[in-house]
């Protein structure tokens with residue numbers, strides 16, 4: 001190579017650069033609603049995501065070692081899939097407003113992953129399995145989906161509590177909460193402009209305080225007012241969890257199949273698998289709460305936020321603080 | 331009797347309540363988390379060194395050092411299964427397609443009215459054709475002289491919950507089959523040793539064990555990366571012997587019991603001499619780490635504390651290289667239970683342990699850590715897992731929805747009113763409904779129609 005940088009590192013720098021610029025553009029877009037920023041940010045996010053997948057392929061081609069078996073590789077996939085899932089939802093449901101946060105987080109995780117780059121290492125025996133090629137991408141993709149769900153949950157919570165705080169200062173009841181909690185809150189009028197244009201037009205205005213504060217020139221309210229309604233955010237979170245939970249389930253199943261082959265038992269109560277089980281239970285709780293009209297919205301959103309914290313614990317906490325069953329010494 | 335009936339009614343009401351299920355799941359989750367945070371299966375003393383004494387005592391008293399096998403952990407799973415069963419019979423199975431009845435279209439948040447120029451029969455035919463083409467199950471009923479069209483989609487997906495719950499139950503059943511009929515254990519085998527396979531007529535002999543470890547220079551220093559562990563064994567079954575290899579990720583099957591490569595280690599032989607004379611009994615034994623050599627006629631015991639594959643030749647200290655290049659043994663000498671010294675003894679060098687005794691670590695023997703497991707429930711667990719997954723996918727991706735369509739004559743043409751409900755409320759169907767309406771409108775008439783939207787007050 002004589003000092004020239006390997007292709008995979010070049011691609012990584014391109015991806016990071018694209019994400020950082022994209023995140024900045026999309027964040028400014030969120031605050032300014034300048035359309036050109038979105039038209040800059042989204043293609044950059046696509047470019048970053050493509051560069052990342054190319055990077056993973058290049059790394060595999062160069063080293064012939066499956067690149068996802070350490071924190072560097074898996075965080076890289078995590079960032080790429082979270083941006084990919086975000087982009088899918090953005091195109092399907094107009095989620096442009098959340099782009100800066102998702103791509104920004106992806107860039108942070110990717111940058112953190114780069115600090116774990118130890119160079120090329122062949123896999124230890126237990127990881128030399130075709131299951132590694134199936135299990136790891138599934139689990140990491142589920143984490144990525146939960147990250148996107150978390151960003152949307154956080155935006156729900158910001159909007160909800162801002163609405164509530166406005167309600168308190170104006171000493172008015174917040175009728176929106178009924179609508180946020182249940183989709184059939186009949187006391188909330190239909191938005192008169194309800195039409196075919198998709199999510200850009202709210203079915204029901206469930207944050208009237210934000211709407212009026214926005215009209216009165218409150219900048220924060222103006223940002224929040226352009227986001228989907230609370231009820232719509234709630235459904236978006238549900239849809240993203242609907243991607244993450246089956247992936248996590250399949251990830252746990254393939255992990256168990258692998259463990260069956262490698263450790264002799266499909267379930268060993270290893271900290272990593274029990275932490276994943278815990279996250280799975282949290283999202284199962286989310287899913288059950290979401291079946292009840294009164295528990296949709298705020299409460300189930302909080303569970304989804306806690307779910308992502310548990311995923312982070314499972315991803316980093318267990319790897320870095322708690323030693324598992326991966327020792328091969330008597 | 332009526333007391334019992336009331337009690338039973340209370341029981342079924344509670345156990346079929348989703349919020350009760352959520353509480354059970356929450357407790358299950360918290361107990362599971364406790365087992366991640368509190369290291370499992372350590373020696374009691376370890377908890378006292380890790381936690382403050384009251385906390386350590388609490389952990390041990392609650393058996394939180396082995397939480398996943400405690401009665402209360404199993405009890406919560408039992409309660410979850412009970413709740414699941416009650417809920418399945420009380421709520422999930424009885425849930426039927428709602429009756430066909432007219433609704434106040436304009437009171438439903440997802441609703442619209444489309445007025446087209448065409449005559450009523452033509453519009454009816456187009457509407458029905460469109461819905462059928464889009465995969466809706468169309469049924470018509472007349473109420474008070476007005477014809478209603480009801481269109482259902484993915485009604486079968488109401489059973490997704492049932493499928494998921496059955497999947498979970500099958501997994502639990504598979505686990506129970508293992509508890510009832512399965513077995514497992516560790517089988518440390520010394521090279522050259524033959525052991526009867528538990529619960530079977532077969533025996534297994536370790537011919538040799540090999541490991542391959544590569545030293546790799548990384549940015550943060552030298553890492554000794556294990557590449558391969560392999561046991562070369564002879565399996566003797568029904569009088570025939572066959573040679574097999576057991577590798578990590580490549581178990582072998584002996585009569586339904588699987589054997590896995592799980593770990594490896596070293597055992598040791600010592601030349602034990604007293605006043606220059608070889609002690610035949612002590613010198614012919616093989617010792618694993620943790621074993622002790624008890625010297626006859628003396629209070630002294632020599633514990634084999636550790637095998638060190640490579641001692642750094644310069645520093646004389648153990649190196650992190652796990653390959654055997656310059657091996658030594660760490661010995662711990664005790665006298666009447668009291669510590670009397672420790673030494674790092676290179677292989678083939680002797681150490682004087684007092685009273686005329688000399689000990690020479692003479693050779694090491696590889697030990698292959700095998701695990702075996704017979705699990706007749708594994709197929710059930712596997713099936714259950716995929717049934718559960720199917721249930722999740724059905725519940726998430728196939729949304730049972732119903733359209734209510736009323737087609738009535740208008741002053742100029744025909745009015746088509748459409749409303750939609752789903753099992754998960756309205757918001758989840760908003761986008762699909764809007765898209766459906768656009769296409770519906772196009773199907774009703776080729777030209778640009780006149781639209782009137784529902785507005786509730």
Ligand code: HEM
Nearest residue numbers: 284287291348351354410413414417491494498721722725
């Ligand atoms: C504690 C025991 C449980 C009870 C009593 C219970 C009860 C229920 C009920 C009543 C519903 C339907 C609610 C409705 O649509 O109105 C439901 C939904 C569901 N349950 Fe459970 N459940 C339990 C445990 C589980 C477990 C362990 C799983 C495994 C994943 C599971 C998977 C599902 C799924 C996939 C749905 C559909 C959710 C949706 O459509 O969004 N349940 N459960």
